[in-house]
Amino acid sequence: MSLVWDVNYIAVVVAAVAGMVIGAVYFMPAVAGNAWMKALGKTPDDFKGANQPVLYAMAAVFTLLMATTLAAVIGWADAHTLVNGALAGFLMWLGFSLPVIGLTFMFELRPMANHIITGLDYLITFVVMGAIIGAWPVAAV
Secondary structure, three states: OOOOOOOOHHHHHHHHHHHHHHHHHHOOHHHHHHHHHHHHOOOHHHHOOOOHHHHHHHHHHHHHHHHHHHHHHHHHOOOOOHHHHHHHHHHHHHHHHHHHHHHHHHHOOOOHHHHHHHHHHHHHHHHHHHHHHHHOOHHHO
């Protein structure tokens, strides 16, 4: 078995930026941010001491890693269409992201609302990133 690494890095960067934008919009107070903080038992004041530049830099690195891995899987599955890429993103979310979130939150005794809010964010992110990567021409590396 030979796995060819045909990752389109332009598509990966665009997908990662889209993932960051999705997270930024999704966790706005008017969308899911207030419900997320309530599920965590936090208030906006609890986040004021956080090192925001480091948090966002790490979020960008992890989102880029997710997009790169998703691109590799899409390449290996030859899922180079918008629909197939979105399906690959959905399957990666269903098989990896959702169980990891679920197991982590269950053993941390977090409320189900937290699992649902976080899981939905990753569902949207993986499907959109997969659609972007799948739809992008492979030859544009």
